[in-house]
Amino acid sequence: MSDASTLIDRIYEAAVIPELWSDVCISLAAEVNAYSACLLTIGSDQRIDWICSPNINEAMIRYSRSEVRYQNVRPERSMISSPAAFSRDIDVMTAQEIIDDPIYNAFLRPMGLGWSMGAVFREPSGHTLIFDFIAREADGPFSSTHVDRLNSMKGDLARAALISSRLTFRQAENITSTMSMLGLPAMVVGEDNRVLVMNDGMEGLAPRIRTGAANKLSLENPAVNTLVLGALDELRVAETAKVQSIPLPAVEDQPALILHLLPVRRNARDIFSRGLAVVIATPVGLAGPPDLRVLSGLFDLTPGEARVARELSSGANLETVAVTLGLSLETVRTYLKRIFFKTGTRRQAELTHLLSGLGRVAA
Template identity: 45%
Template sequence: MDLPTADQFYEAVFLPELWPSACEALAKEVDASTATIFAIDEKGGYRFVCTPNIWEGIMRFSSDPRRFDNPRPARALERFPFTFTRELDLLSEEEYENDVVLTEFIRPAGMNWSAGCVFQEPSGHLIMFDLLRRKGMEHYSDGEINHLNALKPDLARAVFLASRLAFSEAKVMSNTLSSLGLAAFVLGADMKVMAMNGEAEVLSPRITTGYRERLVLESKATTSLLTAAFLAVTSSVMGTVQSLPLMSANGQEPLILHLLPVRRAAHDVFGRGLAILVVTAPGKQGAPDMRVLSGLFDLTPSEGKIARELAKGLSIEEISKLHSISMDTVRTHVKRILTKTGTNRQPELVALLLGLSLPQQESNHSLRT
């Protein structure tokens, strides 16, 4: 015997792989053909879980720029906040017949009528429930809409719990890193700083918060790299750690920023979009290990070799002769290394590279362990 729909939603909070079956249970409650739950960020990015029969259509919709022409979420939030309603209550008859979501996505998928609910959860994301019925079926009755609204408190509470669980896990990670003496920031949507430990606070003004608590770095080059890395880490199910340098214009030691995804379950749309930013200071001795260079900045073997030669103090001409390659090739590699390390000039790059090597004693210890 299947669990009640509300129980299936609460179960999915802790087992994200159960969200699709929870959506199926919700659809059955009102004889809907499909059910989807969207998490919409401040920039209009969509993440979702849904019944398997609409997955391909929702994938196409969520990556299509025409999704921004969908007036439903904003109108539902304004006119019927936290309440299930039909799309005909949000759109005029003319708007409905010319609605791009209906004509380009819903009807081509064999669907016709929709009902939904929109609300905002604590991290700032909009949460939207959307239930579709196939062509030929009647629209949702008042009784069915009332039934959805009776379920709504448990549905919303489950989504809130999923979001808060991810945040709590991130906060625990931040505090654990503090016990190790490492600075850490918990980042939410749009790189908003949701929490930071004491070690992170003392990094201001090199790393601080700005408008709407968004993370601000002293280097524009690193900010650009971090923004791209954050998108890669939080949008990918298999997001991996990204490491970036932060150079100082005032002669302070460089810092290394390590961006870690918090959760990466395929169906965990409510816990994703969070990341931990850990800040470490490099060592001060000798040219860096090529494994360090490649691991931190995704350098190719050739780029790693040239970066190491630069750290030893060799000129472009000397590197060219040493490795029997043209100076133009060396310059091309140097440009790529500058881009990947977020540095603007060769002296800046060398200063960073010289700071990346661990002290000899620590290096030997790491090899033994």
């Protein structure tokens, strides 16, 4: 068992750096002799996302794609029997139910696993957070000592997960604020097409661009509305980040615009991100490389990283970028690694393709 204060510190560190949750899951599993630990989020649309110990990730992928997951009785029963606290499968299910459970039979027992323990927390946003632990079948059910150990940390775990969630919402607000300073109408659209945040510039484009029922994005032009919603659908399943640009025709005294849809969810492990895309409106005719402030605002790039990204967007190779900016080749490579991480891209060609779509998004 690890030092309690050290583990709590790491939990709160993961709260502000979500990529660390995977390592925290490994440590949490070790605390209670579990095979794996997993932090899941379930949206109002039943979309499931997770961060987990690496050894259970493949099973989680299959589980998330299976209809069997809707037969999971444990979360609902846990919320009734032990609200916002950890409980075991043997606390909320009969022995026969555990034997017959389709999830255990389809996903756990083939891996030699067979017992679970978890806690369910509700976010104010309506999303559900679940901490789930799985034990090897041969080890038997989790003990009451294991339950007590996790319950001693339940407040910290819940607060840390909520902090992660709130920080991503603040990031969405920061993006639209940055675009406001550049005079660009912008909004952040969530997974279910709801507008999470919109700046004054975008609000000023109503009724051409507006929110409709349930605060969902809606465009006055039916054809453009279909294109935008279709583009958002593509972003949901896209494996790589890609900017999509859609023209919005002029109407009466309102000029034609280009709507740029930029994926927000660039890190597959960022399970807290509620945003699907940043939508930015620019006048027709703007051209050139991306504005440095746009790059910084959208991807949280440092000034140095933004300058390198701007040069790469034109297709320049690393050697040319180094000479142009007066940097060593090694420094440019270091910047490139950070840019890959922040933009969710993995190759230079992929990065160039993403950034080139922002050429019209200039101040």
